[in-house]
Amino acid sequence: MELGTTLIGLFITALCIAPFLWFSYTNKKHKKQIIKSMSADPTTKITSYEFCGDMALAHSATENRVFFYKKTKDLTIKQAIPLADFKSCQVVKTTDTQSKDKHQVIQKLNIVFHSKISHQQDISLPIYNADESMIMGGELLFAEKWVKEIQGKLN
Template structure:
């Protein structure tokens, strides 16, 4: 094989691989920024993140010793933070909001984790993992939603068991 063909081959492979490398690097940078924002927010509220997950437009973290949740929803225009003390929560459930299309199909519009407070006076918390107006395609948001619903409900059930013991 001659040197010219080898050089052209290497350049072609580099040009083809470059977008994937840059996309991966950009995604990792974005995830790191979300995690740092979440950690700083938790610290401002006296918590430490011991378990976390980063999505495309959200970050969620748990302080396992204090049973608090820190949540960040980030769009291109804004960031919305929520801090939740799970001792004030009665119930956690998944809210899958769908919309109907003209040909009798339904598509996911929003995926939320709703946390109902113990007191009627306090507003419930709505953690939005997916919104079709922000992100056009679901990736792993539903798996994340189910995972965090299970984690939070385990904490709430343990709290209930400790109260009755």
């Protein structure tokens, strides 16, 4: 009797845990596919990467490039940025001040790469847009962390 109860308990426990394990497995597989697809060259070795919601940033130390991936409802953005062509990068916030509370509300958040060549246009990576998502979920910390890391690689 105790053996049957134990087996039923183990079966029900396994049945409850299985969806979580399956979701974790498919999520890891999806992230690996995104990392592989960030670079057009399959031999590129990504040395560091991070995901934040629907986007990912990665760095290849061998090529000294930063790769950006973001998927929205309308489009998918993939960009490879050679760090040798840029002198600096920074987080650029577009804010809207609410006069009643005097709070600044971030409308847009971008990582902007400033070119070494004066006639070459700066590159802006869209991290957050209030029109697409109402709530920020760590995008500011994500952007600041990556800008600090990239600045170290630019100097």
